[in-house]
Amino acid sequence: MAFDYVKNFPIPEKIIPPKLRALLDPVGLDPELEVEIVRFYNEQNSHGRTTEHVHFQTAVVLDGESGPMDYFRETGDGVVKTSVPIDEQGCAKEFIPSISDHDYFVASWGDRSFYAFHLAEKVWMTLGLTPRCVGNEDQRLIYDDLQLPEFGVAEGEVSSEHFSRPNHNVSWKMSNVYMRKYLWLRGARAIRSFFYKGSVPDHPDLRDLMNRNIEIEPPTRPKWYSLKLTENEDKSLLIQMWASVEVASSERCPVKSPDDLVWPGISTPMPRDGAGRLINDTPVFLDDKFLEKYEQNALFDTVPFYQWGAWRCGPSYKGVWAFNDCTRVGRNLIRTSMRELDSKYDQEILHAHAFAVTLKQVEDTDKTQEHLVAKTQRLLDQLLDLGDNLSELGKSVGLQKTASEWVKFSRQKVGENGWREYPNLCRLAQVAPLCMTQQAFLSRCKSLHEILQYIPDGYLKYLIKKNGCSSDSVRNLRNIKLLQALTNIIQKLNDQGEACNAFSSTIPCQDWNADNSALAALFLNSDLRNADAHNVQKKCLQILEKMGFDIALVNSGYGRALDFVFDGVIGSLKTINTSMEKFLGAR
Numbered sequence: 001m002a003f004d005y006v007k008n009f010p011i012p013e014k015i016i017p018p019k020l021r022a023l024l025d026p027v028g029l030d031p032e033l034e035v036e037i038v039r040f041y042n043e044q045n046s047h048g049r050t051t052e053h054v055h056f057q058t059a060v061v062l063d064g065e066s067g068p069m070d071y072f073r074e075t076g077d078g079v080v081k082t083s084v085p086i087d088e089q090g091c092a093k094e095f096i097p098s099i100s101d102h103d104y105f106v107a108s109w110g111d112r113s114f115y116a117f118h119l120a121e122k123v124w125m126t127l128g129l130t131p132r133c134v135g136n137e138d139q140r141l142i143y144d145d146l147q148l149p150e151f152g153v154a155e156g157e158v159s160s161e162h163f164s165r166p167n168h169n170v171s172w173k174m175s176n177v178y179m180r181k182y183l184w185l186r187g188a189r190a191i192r193s194f195f196y197k198g199s200v201p202d203h204p205d206l207r208d209l210m211n212r213n214i215e216i217e218p219p220t221r222p223k224w225y226s227l228k229l230t231e232n233e234d235k236s237l238l239i240q241m242w243a244s245v246e247v248a249s250s251e252r253c254p255v256k257s258p259d260d261l262v263w264p265g266i267s268t269p270m271p272r273d274g275a276g277r278l279i280n281d282t283p284v285f286l287d288d289k290f291l292e293k294y295e296q297n298a299l300f301d302t303v304p305f306y307q308w309g310a311w312r313c314g315p316s317y318k319g320v321w322a323f324n325d326c327t328r329v330g331r332n333l334i335r336t337s338m339r340e341l342d343s344k345y346d347q348e349i350l351h352a353h354a355f356a357v358t359l360k361q362v363e364d365t366d367k368t369q370e371h372l373v374a375k376t377q378r379l380l381d382q383l384l385d386l387g388d389n390l391s392e393l394g395k396s397v398g399l400q401k402t403a404s405e406w407v408k409f410s411r412q413k414v415g416e417n418g419w420r421e422y423p424n425l426c427r428l429a430q431v432a433p434l435c436m437t438q439q440a441f442l443s444r445c446k447s448l449h450e451i452l453q454y455i456p457d458g459y460l461k462y463l464i465k466k467n468g469c470s471s472d473s474v475r476n477l478r479n480i481k482l483l484q485a486l487t488n489i490i491q492k493l494n495d496q497g498e499a500c501n502a503f504s505s506t507i508p509c510q511d512w513n514a515d516n517s518a519l520a521a522l523f524l525n526s527d528l529r530n531a532d533a534h535n536v537q538k539k540c541l542q543i544l545e546k547m548g549f550d551i552a553l554v555n556s557g558y559g560r561a562l563d564f565v566f567d568g569v570i571g572s573l574k575t576i577n578t579s580m581e582k583f584l585g586a587r
Contacts, residue, residue, distance in 0.1 A: 002026065002066070002067075003066070003067040003068055003246070005024040005025075005026075005068070005224075005245050006021070006024050006025070008068075008218070009024060009225070010209060010216055010227065011205070011206065011209065011227075011239075012205050015200070015203050015205060015206065017052070017196075017198050017200055017239065019041075019052060019054055019196070019198065020196045020198065020239070020241065023054070023056065023192065023194050023196060023243070023245065024243075024245055025247075026245075026246065026247050026248065027176060027179075027190075027247045027248045028176075029176070029180075029251065029253050029254060030176060030253070031176060031177045031253040031254070031255055032176070033175075033176035034173040034174070034175060034176070035173060035174050035175075035176050035179050035247075035248070036171060036172070036173050037057075037058040037105045037106060037154075037172050037173065037174050037179070037190075038056065038057060038058065038105070038106045038108065038117060038156060038170065038171065038172035039054055039055060039056050039169075039170070039171050039172075039194075040055045040078055040115065040160060040169060040170035040171070041053065041054040041055065041169045041170075041171070042169060051198065051199055052197070052198035052199070053195075053196070053197040053198065054194065054195070054196050054197075055078030055194065055195055056078065056192050056193055056194030056195070057074070057078065057079065057080060057099060057104055057105075057106065057108065057192075057193050057194075058104065058105045058106070058190050058191065058192050058193070058247070059072065059099040059100075059102040059103070059104055059190070059191045059192075059193055059244075060102060060103040060104060060105065060182075060183070060186060060188045060189075060190065060191075061102050061188055061189050061190075061191050062102070062103075062186065062187065062188045064187065066189065066246065066249060067246065068218075068222050068224035068244070068245070068246065069191065069222050069224060069244055069246075070221070070222045070223045070224065070244065071193065071223065071224055071225060071226065071242050071243050071244040072099050072100040072102075072193045072244055073100055074099050074100060074193065075193045075194065075195055075242045075243070075244065076195050076242055077110070078108075078110070078195060079108040079109055079110040079115065080097050080098070080099055080104050080106075080107060080108050080109065081097050081108075081109045081110075082109070082110060082111060082112070083111070084109075099193060102191070103120065103122060103186075103188075104120055105119070105120055105123055105172075105174065105179070105182075105190070106118065106119060106120060106156070106172050107119070107120045107121070113161065114159070114160075114161055115159060115160040115161070115170070116158065116159045117141075117156055117157060117158060117159065117160075117170060117172060118141060118158070119131070119141065119143055119154050119156075119172075123154075123182055124143055124154075126182055126185055126186070127145065127153070127178055127181065127182055128145060128147060129143040129144065129145055129153055129154065130143065130144050130145075130146045131143050131144075132144065133158070138157065138168060139157070139158045139159070140155055140156060140157055140158065141155060141156065141158055142154075142155040143155065145178070146318075147320060148345055148347060149299060149317060150175075150178075150347070152175070153174065153175050153178045154172065154173065154174040154175065154178065155172070155173060156170065156171055156172030156173065157170045157171065157172075176253055177252075177253045177255065179248065180248060180250070180251065180252045180253050181252060183248060183249070183250040184250045184251075184252050186250070187250060188250060189246055189248060189249050189250060190246070190247050190248040191244050191245065191246055191247070192244070192245045192246075192247045193243075193244050194241075194242075194243055194244075194245070195240075195241070195242050196239065196240070196241045196243075197238070197239065197240045197241075198238075198239055199232055199236045199237065199238050199239075200236060200237055200239060201236055201237075202235055202236060202237055203237070206229060206237050207237070209229060210229035210230070210231075210237065214228060214229060214230065215227070215228050216228075216229070224243060224244050224245070225241060225242065225243035225244075226241070226242045226243070227239070227240070227241050228240040228241070255346075256350060257346065258342075258346050258349040258350060258353070261349070261350075261353050263282075263284055263338065263353065263356055264284070264285070264356055264357065264358045264359050265282060265283070265284075265359050266282060266338070281337050281338070281339055282337060282338045283335055283336070283337055284335070284336050284337060284338060284341060284352075284356060285329070285333050285334065285335055285336075285356070285357040285361075285362045286326075286333070286334045286335075286336065286352055286355045286356060286357060287332060287333065287334075287355045287357055287433075288313075288328070288332045288333065288334050288371075288431050288433075289332075289355055289431055289433055290334060290351070290352055290354075290355035291313060291315065291334070291430075291431050292430075292431050293351060294315035295426075295430045295431060296430075299317065299318070300315055300316065300317055301314075301315070301316045301317070301322075302314075302315050302426065303418065303419050303420050303426055304328075304373045304418075304419060304426065304429060305418050305419075306377070306418070310327050310328065311327070311328045311371065311373050311374060311377075312326060312327050312328065313326045313328065313334065313373075314326060321343075321344055321345060321348065323336065323340065323344070323348075324340065325337055325339075325340040326340070328371050328373060328374075329365075329367050330365045330366055330367040330368070330369045330371065331366075331369040331370065331371045331372075331434070331559075331563075332371065332431075332433060332434065333357065333362065333365055333367075336352075370563075372428075372429050372430075372431075372432045372562070372563075372566070373429045375429075375563070375566045375567070375570070376425055376428050376429035376566075378570050379428075379448075379451075379566065379569065379570050379573070380409060380414065380425060382570055382573035382574055382577060383407045383409055383451070383573065384403070384407070384409055384411045384414070385577045385581075386406070386407055386455075386573060386576060386577055386580075387402075387403030387404060387406040387407035387409065387411075388403045388411075389576075389577055389580040389581060389584060390403070390406040390407075390455075390459070390463075390580075391403040391405075391406055392584050393463060393500075393503065393580065393583075393584060394406075394459065394462075394463065396500050396501070396503060396584075397462075397463065397466040397503060397504050399459065399462055399463065401459060405456075405459075406455060406456070406459065407454055407455055408454040409422065409454075424447070424450075424451060425451075427447055428444070428447050428448060428451065432444065432559055432562050433557065433559055434556065434557050434559030434560060435556060435557035435559065436557050436558050436559050436562065437557070437558065438540060438554075438558055440558070441540075441558035441559075441561055441562050442528060442529075442531055442540060444562055445525055445528040445529055445562070445565055446528075446529040448525060448529075448565070448566070448569060449525055449526055449528075449529035450529075452479065452480065452522065452569075453479050455479055455483070457477075457478055457479055457482060460479070460482035460483065460485075460486060461474045461477070461482060463486055464482065464485050464486055464489065464512070466503065466504050466505075467489050467503060467504070467505050467508055467509060467512070468505040468506050468507045468508035468509075469485075469508045469512060473508075473513070477513075480519075480522045480523060480526055481513075483519070483522070483576060484515075484516050484519050484522075484523075485512050485513055486576075487516055487518075487519060487575070487576050487579055487580075488509065488511065488512050488513070488514060488516055489503075489508075489509045489512050490503075490579045490580055490583045491516075491579050492509040492510065492511070492512070493509065493583060494579060494582050494583050498583075500583060500584055503583075518572060518575040519572045519575065519576070520547070520568075520572070521547065521565070521568030521569050521571060521572045522569060522572045522573075524543055524546060524547045524565075524568070525565055525568070525569055527539070527543045528540065528543055528544075528565065531543065541554070544561055544564070544565075547564070547565070547568060549561055549564045
């Protein structure tokens with residue numbers, strides 16, 4: 001039976017200060033816990049007086065036993081080492097930092113003015129962790145397991161300074177799973193070595209304890225604590241305590257195994273060591289929100305690609321693992337197979353299972369609905385056509401610009417590498433559930449608007465002025481207004497049966513700057529972008545209603561609204577291209 005530190009503590013539990021009480025508790029087996037392994041805490045009142053102070057280190061003890069042990073001589077220091085070897089050749093030959101001859105989780109050094117903290121070399125090398133540093137003056141080290149990957153396995157402040165008071169508190173935390181894995185690999189247990197000092201209101205039980213003995217220790221060995229009670233000037237009592245408490249054994253956290261999972265369409269779990277599972281092509285359908293974990297972290301590759309007549313997604317991680325057989329079905333489904341899932345790391349299989357869709361849901365899904373990746377490709381097709389048309393029109397009036405200079409997308413690069421060189425397209429086509437929030441919807445409309453802004457205003461103004469418009473009349477026009485003006489001019493010339501050589505003129509077309517209802521979606525999407533940029537989301541529904549969208553549909557989310565806006569913008573670009581192709585073809 002585990003030793004009960006609270007029960008064996010001389011102060012009654014009900015009056016133990018909360019921070020001291022927490023120091024006496026062991027760590028549970030919850031795999032979601034982040035365990036504090038170092039603390040350097042100092043709380044002060046408004047007058048700058050310290051009211052509570054805690055510091056502790058966590059030692060790695062290999063004795064194979066359990067229960068209390070004598071508190072360590074380093075307990076009062078709060079760090080592993082408080083000095084350095086003397087300045088003499090060979091004096092550090094036998095220098096092995098330790099907490100009373102035990103290993104530690106965090107290598108720490110301090111001389112009561114300057115303190116430094118780093119995860120111990122044995123820990124990060126045993127677990128295969130990689131550090132990264134964030135912050136400016138208050139820098140933090142974060143250790144990740146990049147093989148999986150698993151981020152934030154351990155983290156904490158790098159340093160602190162102490163001149164009459166510390167400039168900030170220091171805390172190091174570590175994943176319970178990884179901490180216990182390390183203890184398991186070492187065959188060790190974790191011992192928290194701490195010092196606590198804090199003032200508490202006077203209490204008869206404390207006063208009685210203090211009257212019997214100012215310094216209190218356990219009646220028998222091991223001497224796992226030393227407690228000192230004194231009286232402050234204001235008659236409150238000061239508690240000072242040095243102690244060592246076992247917080248974790250080498251028992252590992254219970255982690256769910258993929259072998260225990262039951263997948264839709266399969267009645268029983270299928271352990272991966274079963275021969276039948278290696279050739280199992282049973283289809284598995286996932287909600288595409290499965291992709292969000294990968295799309296929103298630049299360490300993963302999630303570029304959509306078109307292959308064998310279908311859009312596919314293959315989340316991958318630095319050549320370590322990849323999903324190779326994921327096909328989009330309908331608006332928000334992904335089809336894969338048991339064989340594909342079984343080849344991945346446990347955490348990726350568990351992640352996929354969380355988004356598995358039942359067979360009934362699959363049957364009820366309209367598989368002909370267009371997903372956002374296909375819509376983004378249709379948008380790209382129109383932009384590539386627009387680049388070709390603008391380039392051709394420009395050449396007819398002496399503006400020698402390639403299609404990619406017009407729209408910033410290259411048909412050749414897309415043909416050779418798909419979207420790989422265009423992360424903006426990947427962001428635009430990220431998962432868009434039907435239940436997406438208004439803010440997420442507005443953010444996506446903003447991204448759509450920004451792609452249209454790639455077309456240079458100066459080139460468009462050049463073309464419009466070639467048709468006879470004055471510099472003053474176009475000076476204050478911007479991207480979409482300029483596209484509208486150019487479209488009005490070309491449509492007027494088409495109506496008059498003019499050929500391409502009639503574009504240059506000294507007299508502008510009539511009503512060249514009039515509103516064009518066929519391009520209204522471009523302007524309304526710009527309004528939605530402004531709603532996001534200026535935090536006036538209340539106008540969002542008014543804009544959608546003006547576009548002709550049934551705003552009752554947003555009660556369940558803005559996914560349908562996003563589809564509507566995409567289709568409207570693509571339709572407007574198609575109108576521009578159709579007009580230009582007719583005009584350019586009339587040579």
